[in-house]
Amino acid sequence: MKERARVVIIGGGIVGCGIAFHLAKMGWRDIVVVEQGRLFDTGGSTSHSPGLIFQSNSSKTMTELAKSSVDLYKDLEVDGRPGFSQVGSLEVAWTPERWEDLKRKAGLAMSWGLEPALIGASEAREKVPILTDKLLGAVYLPTDGVASAVPVTQAMGKIAQGLGATFYPRTTVTGIEVRDGRVQGVVTDRGRIQTEIVVSAAGIWGPLVGRMAGVSIPLVPMEHLYVETGPLSELAGETAEIRHPIMRHQDRALYFRQWGERYAFGSTDHEPMPIDPEDILSHEDSRETPAISTFDPPYAPKAFASAVELIPCLQNAEMVYSMGGLFSFTPDAMP
DSSP states (O other), rough: OOOOSSSSEEEEEEEEEHHHHHHHHTTOOEEEEESOSSSOSSSSSHHHOOEEEEOOOHHHHHHHHHHHHHHHHHHOTTTTTEEEEEOOOEEEOSHHHHHHHHHHHHHHHHTTTTTEEEOOHHHHHHSSSTTTTTEEEEEEETTTTOHHHHHHHHHHHHHHTTTTTTEOOOOEEEEEEETTEEEEEEETTTTEOOOEEEEOGGGGGHHHHHHHHTTTOEEEEEEEEEEOOOGGGGGGTTTSSSSSSSSEEETTEEEEEETTTTTEEEEEEESOOOOOGSOOOOOOOTTTTTEEEOOTTTTTHHHHHHHHHHHHGGOOOEEEEEEEEEEEOTTTTTO
C-alpha cells in the first residue's frame, strides 16, 4: 500500500469513482481510493441502484448536475456496451392538481435549458402501451434515461486508474488522524496513508467516517421498497433491456422502469425507515450486499395496488424479487 497520497477518497462507488475520475482528468495523479468491498460493484447503494436519471428539478443547480451527468454517462462504455440508455421519461398526472403542477414543472424545465413536452394520456400510452388510459397527461423529457450504475462506476474508475489513480479494494478505514484541525493521515486495516486531504464518498457509512475525524455528517441511511416482476405477457419477445421511458408517479410516490420483459418499481409512500449506520451489516454478514435487505414490509400491498392503478397488467404479474434498498438522505431531503 502507498504510504502517502495527495488525496484519499473513502468509498469506491459511483461517487468515489466520479471524484477520482474528475480529479484525474484535471491533472491530479497522487490519488488513492479505498473501498471496503469489491471494485466496482461495492455492495453499497451503487450496487442496487436502478439508475433512473430525471433531469428536471425545481432547483436549477440540481438540474445542471443531472444534465452534466447525462452528458458524461452517455459517452462512457464498458466492454463495448453504452453506460447510458437515453429512453426519455414520463412524469404522470393522476389528479387535476398534479396536472397543474406539471405545467409549472415543464416551465421550469424549459427555463433550465431542457425541452419538455406536455402530452395527453393517448400520447403517453403510445410511449408506454401498458399504461392505463385514466391519466390526465404527462410531462415527457426525451433526454432522460437510465445509467447502468455499476458499469458507469467501472468506466470512470478504469479511466482514473489509467491516469494514475490507485484503488485498494477490501480495505477498511479504521481511523482518520487529525491534529490542530487538519487531517494528517488515514489508517486502514492494511496500513497508514499520509495525506492532507480526505474525501468521504462512503454514502450510508458517511456518518461513521465523519465521526473518525470529529466531524458530524448529516446523512441518514433510509430504506425503501423496490420490486421486480416476472415476465409480462404484454412484453413477450422484448429484446432490449429497456425501451420504455422511465416514469415517476408523484401522486403515489412511485417510480418505474422496464427490464426487458419485466418491470420494476420503487416506492417511498410509507413511514420513514431510518437505519443506524452502526446497524448496517458487514460485507461478510450480508453476503457482499450490505445496502440491501430482503424484507416484506407492511406497506408493500399499498405500493403494489398503486402500481397496478397505473399499469393494470401488473395485476397478473408475479412479484419475483423485493428488497429494502438503503441510500442516504440529508435533513433537507436533498442529495
